[in-house]
Amino acid sequence: MTKRTIYKASAIVLRSLDYGESDRIISFYTDEFGKLKGIAKGARRSKKRFPNALELFSCSNILFSKRSKEGLALIENCDVINHYPGIRSDLEKTLIASYFIDLTDQFTSESKKNLKLFQLLQDFLGIIDTGNSSEMIARLFELRLLKLKGFEPVLDRCITCKIPADEIEGKYRNKPFLFNPTDGGVKCHKCSSNNRNSIPASLGTIKILLTGKEMEISKIHRLSLSGQAADESKEILVSFIQHLLGKELRSLNVLNQIRKMGF
Ligand SMILES: [Zn+2]
Structure with missing residues (x-):
């Protein structure tokens, strides 16, 4: 034997x-x-x-x-x-933690070590266990996981003409960029010929995602997303993840359904 x-x-x-x-x-x-x-x-x-x-x-x-x-x-x-x-005693936190482990499961294959990804999951479970489980936390987990897996979306400049977000401030009203899940990044209106699947992104949304992406883990609870920025950033990241995986995640569906029921 x-x-x-x-x-x-x-x-x-x-x-x-x-x-x-x-x-x-x-x-x-x-x-x-x-x-x-x-x-x-x-x-x-x-x-x-x-x-x-x-x-x-x-x-x-x-x-x-x-x-x-x-x-x-x-x-x-x-x-x-x-x-x-703290997660187990709170339905919303349990659903978000389930989404985090589902994402981790979907983006990884067996026996491939990625210590930073383990730490990311452990850190974010810790954050929602002792702190809050805001939309911002969910978006930052998605962004950081995508980066570690080599799928970081380009948000700071148009992926075609490279014009940076802050240089076209004021143009195209308040939504200078369109995010296209297939391209994995934002494009300015001039470079975006096919707008059908694109999601308009305001400068505020882009800036807060860029800030949160690099922020120290102990400080991210200071950031919050509300109204338009919460909706846009969710649409951007969720549609991109769905495009990458080729499917909708069940855990996210459950989370959305239960929220709709008003829990
Ligand atoms: Zn452009």
């Missing part, structure tokens, strides 16, 4: 699925191994075996073993770092 090697990692639960009579298959996002799929034997039979560790977006130090590089990890032990009680 091949010997199993033991590994350790910090891991956030992305998905959890009942398996057989007593086990669970878990998909984690880890600091050292990227996305990792593992089986937690006996997890359904005894809650004490992995207390709180296998629930969605729980963050734990895990020990696991593997027989081969490609094989399913056998989860040996979990030590919870943060169970995010």
Whole structure:
């Protein structure tokens, strides 16, 4: 029999699925191994075996073993770092955290390490756990995740003629740019020949996204989006993500539906 090697990692639960009579298959996002799929034997039979560790977006130090590089990890032990009680006790926060883990899951493949992406997810779960879960926080998570995956949208200048946002201030009333999800960036009105799928973006929206994109994590709670800027930035980023993934995300749909119901 091949010997199993033991590994350790910090891991956030992305998905959890009942398996057989007593086990669970878990998909984690880890600091050292990227996305990792593992089986937690006996997890359904005894809650004490992995207390709180296998629930969605729980963050734990895990020990696991593997027989081969490609094989399913056998989860040996979990030590919870943060169970995010602030998220779990609030429906809106739970839905946003579910959207964050869904996005992480969709944009990653197994066994590709990306420590910055792990830290991003951990940081943003921490922010909504102890602070607020504003639209701004959701947009900044999307923007930063896109950047780390190499899909950062161009927002500071027209992608064709390169005219910077602040130089065309005042032209075209207050909406100097049009964002096109297929192009992955904004264009000025002169360069944008096909406006059919484009989203008009006001300067205020662009500026706040550009500011928030680079802002230190401890300061982003100071930013807020309201009214027009909230609507525009959501439309821009959500349509771009939908274009990249080729589908609508279920978690975002659920979030929107529940908000409409007025919770
Ligand atoms: Zn242009």
